[in-house]
Amino acid sequence: MENNRESWGSKLGFIMAAAGSAVGLGNIWKFPFTAGNNGGGAFVLIYLIFVIFIGFSVMLTEFAVGRRKNLAAVGAYKSVDSRWTFAGVLGVLSGFLIMGFYPVVGGWALAYVFKVFGGLLTDPAAIGDVFGGFITNPVQPLIWMVAYLLLNVVIVVRGVSSGIEKAGKVLMPLLFGILILITIKGLTLPNAMAGVEFLFKPDFSKVTGAVVLAALGQAFFSLSLGMGCMITYGSYLNKQENLASNAAIVTAMDTAVALLAGLAMFPAMFSFGMEPAAGPGLVFVVVPSLFAEMGGLGVVFAALFFVALTVAALTSSVSLLEVVVAYLMDERKFTRVKSVITASTIMALMCVLASLSLGGVGPKLFGTGAFDVFDLLTDKIFLAIGGMLLCIFAGWRLDKEDLRKEITNEGDIAFGIFEFWYALVKYVIPVTIAIVAVSGIKSGFDSGVGAIMVIGVAIIAIFAAISKKL
Numbered sequence: 001m002e003n004n005r006e007s008w009g010s011k012l013g014f015i016m017a018a019a020g021s022a023v024g025l026g027n028i029w030k031f032p033f034t035a036g037n038n039g040g041g042a043f044v045l046i047y048l049i050f051v052i053f054i055g056f057s058v059m060l061t062e063f064a065v066g067r068r069k070n071l072a073a074v075g076a077y078k079s080v081d082s083r084w085t086f087a088g089v090l091g092v093l094s095g096f097l098i099m100g101f102y103p104v105v106g107g108w109a110l111a112y113v114f115k116v117f118g119g120l121l122t123d124p125a126a127i128g129d130v131f132g133g134f135i136t137n138p139v140q141p142l143i144w145m146v147a148y149l150l151l152n153v154v155i156v157v158r159g160v161s162s163g164i165e166k167a168g169k170v171l172m173p174l175l176f177g178i179l180i181l182i183t184i185k186g187l188t189l190p191n192a193m194a195g196v197e198f199l200f201k202p203d204f205s206k207v208t209g210a211v212v213l214a215a216l217g218q219a220f221f222s223l224s225l226g227m228g229c230m231i232t233y234g235s236y237l238n239k240q241e242n243l244a245s246n247a248a249i250v251t252a253m254d255t256a257v258a259l260l261a262g263l264a265m266f267p268a269m270f271s272f273g274m275e276p277a278a279g280p281g282l283v284f285v286v287v288p289s290l291f292a293e294m295g296g297l298g299v300v301f302a303a304l305f306f307v308a309l310t311v312a313a314l315t316s317s318v319s320l321l322e323v324v325v326a327y328l329m330d331e332r333k334f335t336r337v338k339s340v341i342t343a344s345t346i347m348a349l350m351c352v353l354a355s356l357s358l359g360g361v362g363p364k365l366f367g368t369g370a371f372d373v374f375d376l377l378t379d380k381i382f383l384a385i386g387g388m389l390l391c392i393f394a395g396w397r398l399d400k401e402d403l404r405k406e407i408t409n410e411g412d413i414a415f416g417i418f419e420f421w422y423a424l425v426k427y428v429i430p431v432t433i434a435i436v437a438v439s440g441i442k443s444g445f446d447s448g449v450g451a452i453m454v455i456g457v458a459i460i461a462i463f464a465a466i467s468k469k470l
């Protein structure tokens, strides 16, 4: 078993792949507009607290469980107790749902590489309308979505170490560099400090249950947690690696990129007089507007930005696809190629619904379109509850000494805060997530999405009830 399982080519390969999974649209596209929608500073602070105390611990738990069991998410749960299979299958469902909208946005990023060269920057006043017109178009974004999804298929068909690892290695420095450039440019604009203040000065009067749940969901989404992704990646990791330091490095890199993305967007936005709650168009409007002032060089930088964004998105979405593929291969005995084709076909159909919903076309659930339903179910319910279930599983169902051995590599390396981590995982995190979820769902009813969240909880309950059949 151990010998024929694919594994990472090198230490750097694993960190780059795990960081590649974490750093993606969640950091650069989602974080800024979610922070904007949720009032700025206080949201950011709560998000950071969740990242440090919950995100890091859950990531370490995912790595440890995956490597200990040497199995992807579903298999890892099932090998211990078939009543827990549902927690793994819930992750596979999350994988489908996130991949039901992520490639739509990935397609936008890809399209923007070409739009930038097609003269997008020549009429700065129209940049906002161009975005709105593009994403609500019934056909154009679908073509880009399919192109983007095909890139995922090609990478995942080629398997773990050759495909994902290589893609992960090239991008990080480029992305980081351009974000720094955008930040410097943004900070030199008039009224830039208002943006910095918005992002970092907490105003606690804006905090509601919904804001806290959004911060928790953002932490899970951004760190690729709560759906078995890091369990699966951990299962490909060799026994010599230090799990805790890997988790710390990945968490730090992911958070740095999110904060940098915020810092790159908000000063420019405030300077341009845009609304902080500008929504999903934020990066696609702010970045081109910012570079429009720089002439020909601006075109090159803007194009490079969208290339880097596309690659960052790719290294994330391949990890999502990989979870589903690993499930189909390990549990359903599909070949890799058949798994990839089956999974990506279903995802493509979901993406069609998601993309059309932005133009107001297609089915709605309680007045909410497919794009938002997929996002809401995963970001607000499934990921956090998935993380909670993992912690309950690790804390109450696995052997404490086994976990200690796994994290310390059978006693070879020290992990000084083991007891602290274990207490977080066993008690603090499950209770915290339960409280945040309940208060978030309550305030979800104020904005008309409570019913969808309750459906999400019901789906989990049904999965739990039929766990042994999954």
Ligand code: TRP
Pocket: 021, 022, 023, 024, 025, 026, 027, 098, 220, 221, 222, 223, 224, 225, 226, 227, 229, 316, 317, 319, 320, 383
């Ligand atoms: N973290 C990625 C991003 O920020 C998205 C992602 C990849 C993800 N794998 C995941 C989110 C697993 C949740 C679970 O774009």
